[in-house]
Amino acid sequence: MPKDELKAGFRLVGTRPNRPDGLDKVTGRARYGADIVAANMLHAAVVRSPYAHARIKKIDASRALALEGVKAVVTRADFPTGLTGEDWNLQENTIAGDTALYDGHAVAAVAATSALVAQDAARLIEVEYEVLPHVTDVDAAMAPDAPVIRAGNADHSVPEGMHPNVVRYIDFGHGDIEAGFAAADLVREGTYKTEATHQGYIEPHACLGQLGADGRGEMWVCTQGHWYIRRMCAAVLGIEAANLRVTPSEIGGGFGGKTTIFMEPLALALSRKAGGRPVKLVMSRAEVLRATGPTASASMDVKIGMKKDGTITAGQVNFRMQGGAFFGMSPIAEALPCAFACYDIPNLMHEGYEVLANRPKAAAYRAPGSPMAAFAVESLLDEMCRELSLDPLQVRLKNAAKEGTKSSYGPTYNRIGLVETLEATMAHPNLSAPLGPNQGRGVAAGFWFNHGGETSVSLQIGEDGTVGVSVGTPDIGGSRASIALMVAETLGIEYEAVRVNVVETGSLGVNEPTHGSRATFASGKAAVEAAESAIKQMCARAAAEWGIDPEAVEWVDGAARPAGENAGKFPPLTIGEIGAKMGGTGGPISGHHESVPGGVGASFGVHVVDVEVDPETGKSTVLRYLVVQDAGRAIHPAYVEGQYQGGAAQGIGWALNEEYIYGADGRLQNPMFLDYRIPVASDLPMIDTVIVEVPNPGHPYGVRGVGETGIAPPLAAVANAVAAASGARLRTLPLSPPKVLAAIKAGQ
C-alpha cells in the first residue's frame, strides 16, 4: 500500500513527523534510569545465590558492615512478614527468605558511599547455604521424581495425583474433538519445545529510592508502569501507596520485562535503614539475565486434523510451561487462547499446565505465550500443507477467522483484519522472489489480543494555545508522538504545539503500565476524550464572550466559531486567544478522562521469511523478511513499521540462537550478551513491512495496538523456512547450527 493512502483523509494522523524524544536521545540529554542522581546518594549492590536451589542457613554481614563507607545491609529480616498471594511472591523474589530458589536470587543487599565500596562489601557478606536438589526443565519438573520446589502452591484446578510442582491447570474448547479428527483426511501431531528467552532491552534495570522512617518516600525508576512499581513496593515494604511517589525515567526498552518489580524495594529498604539517604541501584547485564524475568520455556503437544482441500476440522493442544519458581508467572493462560486464534475451527480442545522450576520469576515478554503457541501450531500446519501439497497461505486464508467468527477462546470477533492481511501478503513481491540452492521460504501467522486497562489522562490548554498532555503510560514505542498527533488532529492545531509528558504517580489516577500494546490505544483514546472535553469548555468560553448559547458554537481548525448563520456573526476565537484570556474568563482550561476503555481490537500478522542454510555447518542466514500486519490505523507509520521490525528481529533471535542455557548444576551458563546471542545488526536484512489498515471501530482513530503481534509468527516462519531450505524439520528451538547440522546429517 502506498504510504500516503494511509492518511485516509486526516490532516496529521498517518504522517511521520520527527519524534519528540529523538533529539534528547541522540544527544545524550535523555535521562534514563541510571542517569538519575541525588545529593547524598548511596550506591547499592546485591548478594545473589550461586545455587539453583539452596537453604539459606546463615547470613553474616559483620565484615561488610565494618568496611569504611558501608551504611546499611538488608536481608529478608528487614521486610514485613505475613504477605500472601502475589504480594508474597514479589517479596520472596525481591529477597529470598529461607530458600534461594534460582541461580541469581537476591539474598542480601548493601548500600555504601560508592558503587565500588558497595561491591566490595557485597563480597564480604558471608552466606552459608545447604544445597538442595534442583530442576530447571519443564518436563523434568513434572516428573514423579522431581525435587519439590515449594509444596502447597497448586491451586484447585490441578488434577489430583500430579507432582506438587504443577500449580495450574487450564482446559477449554468447543465442538466435538473426536468427531473433528474423524472428519479429517490427514491427522498429524507433534511435540515442540521452546527455550526461555530474555527481552534483552538495552537498558538494565535502574532506580534511585528514598524512604524515611515516617514511611514516606520517592522513587525514580526505569519502568513501563510506575503505579505498578508503587503498589508492589508498598506491598513488599508494608508502606502506604500514596506515601510513595514514583517518577518514571526515559526507558531504554522493556518489551514487558519492566512491568513488575525486581530490585526496587531493596533500594527503598536500604534507604530506610540508612537514615533516609537516597540509594541508587543499577543492575549489571549479568544480573538482568540471571535475576529479572525472561519468558517461560515451553513443551507443547499439538494435533491437527485437515481435509485434503486444507479445511481444518479439529485442533488440540497440550502445553506445559514453566515461569520460574513462582505461581502464576508462566503465560499459559495466554498461550492457549493464542494457539488457534487465527482460525475458524469447529472442534477445538486446549489443555495447559503451569509448572514451577528453579529459574528466575518470568515476566511478560511481547505477546506473552503467543510466540510459543504459534511455533507449535504454525509449524505443524506447515508440515501438513507440505504433505498435502497445499499452498500454506491459501490454507490459512481458507480457515481464517473473520468478523463474526467464534474465536478459539470463546468471544465472537468484531471487525478484524486477518483476511486482508493474508491477501496483502500474497500480493507482495517477496512471494515471487526466486530461491537458490539451500534456500527456502517459510510463512506463519500470529495473533495478539491487545489490551485496554486502567487509564487516566489530563490535558492542559496553555496561555499561548499550546497544549500539554499528561499521560501515565511510559513511552516505549512512540506513544508520545502518536498521542500528540491524535490530540493535535482533534484540536485542529499543529503537532508541534502539543507536548506529551509521562508524569509521576502524584499527577494522575492509577494507570496500568504500557503493556498489552495499549498506550496508543488507551492513553490515546483517553487523550482524545480529554481534548474533546477541553474543546467543550473552550466553546463555552467563546459562547460567553459572544453572549450566545454554547450549543451554538462549533470547534473547527483550532478555533471556536458560531455554528451556522443563526448563531450570529463573530470572528473565530482561536485556541491561542482563548488560552491568553482564560484567567479572566473562568480560570484554567483542562480536559480530563479516565476509564478502562472497551473496544479493544485484536490484531493479526503474517510473516514470510527466506532463509539460506549452509548444509556443511547448519548456519542459517535470513535473506529476506516480510511482516504484514493489521494496525487498525497507523497513527505514526514509521513507529508502526519500527514495531513490526522489532518484533520480527526479536522473534528471529528466539528462533535461531537465543536461549537460556543451564548447566547440570542449575546455574545459568550464558548471563552475558557474548553467549546470550541476540541478533546483531549485520545478522538481519532490512525487514520489509506492509501496514494493513482495517480500522478498529472501538477507537476514535481506529487504533488496534501494534507492539506485540509482530513477535508471534517469526519462530514458526523461520523454522518452516529452515525446513524448506535444508529438509531438516526442527521442533525444538533454537535452531542453532549444531542442532541444524545434526538434523541435516540424520536426514541424509
Add this chain to the structure above:
Amino acid sequence: MRYHAVGSFDEAVRISASATGVTRFLAGGTDVLVQLRAGIVQPDDIIDIKHVPGVKDITRRADGGWDIGAAVSGVELGAHAALCRDWPGVVEGMRLVGSTQVQGRATLTGNLCNGSPAADSVPGLMAAGATVSVTGPEGARVMAVADIPKSPGKTNLKPGEVITRVHLPPRGANGGDSYLRFIPRTEMDIAVVGCAVNLRIDGDTITEATVALGAVAPTVMLVPAAGAALVGSTLDDAALDALVIAARAACRPISDKRGTAEFRIEVAGVLARRAASIAYARAKGETA
C-alpha cells in the same frame, strides 16, 4: 589497584618484575578492562604500554618481512595496504575481532597474550610462522607465536616478560594465506572453530603449507599433518579430503554452550577446506 603509564619496555619490565600481586599489561584493554569490570580479574598493577615510543609502528624490514608494534590496533593493521597485500589472512583474523569500536583498540599482542584458544588472530599468525620479540627481567629473546599459548588463559611468557613486537616473515613469491572462523552470528561472537591456512605454490603445485586450528583444543595449534596433506598437490579433491581428515583428527575439543565437540570437529574440516581454497586462489594472484 595501581595504574602505570610507562615510557619504555624496560620500565614496564622493572615494574612487573617487582610486582607481587596480580599484574596485567594494558595494550588495547579490550580483554583486561572487560575482565576487570566483570570481576573476573582484579589486577593490583596495570601497566599501560601504549605510550612506549614505536608501539604503534608498522615497518617493513630489509628482508621484506614486517615488524608490528605491540599496540597497533586492528583498524591500523587493516588500513596498511602493503601489509594487507602480503598477509591478508593474518589481517583478516585480526579484523574479525569484536566490532568497529573494539577494532579501534584491540591488538595482535593482546589477542595472543590473553591466551584464548578461540583467539581469532592467532591461527593466522601461527600459520604465517610469525615470531615475537620478548623483553624480560632476564633480557630479550625471540619466540615463535606457536610457542606462546600454554593452556586456556595461560602463556609461556615468564613472569615480568612483555612482548615488544610481532614479526612476520617475508611473504616471498606465490604465497597466500587465509583465515575463516565459524560463529552462529555475523559478528560479536567467539569463534566456535577457527582455521588458518598459509601456503606457497610453484605453478599449480603446492610446495609449502601450514594449517592452524583455533577453538578445537586447549590452545590454538599448528596441525602439521594437515599442511602435509596439501604439499605436492594441486589442491585436488584427494588432497582436500586428506586435509579434512587430518584437520578433524587433530581436534580435541570440548562440548560447551558454544557448540558440541562433534560439531566443532565436523566444522574444522569444512573450514580447513574452504580456507585452503581461498589461500590457494590468493597464491595464484586471484582475488579471493
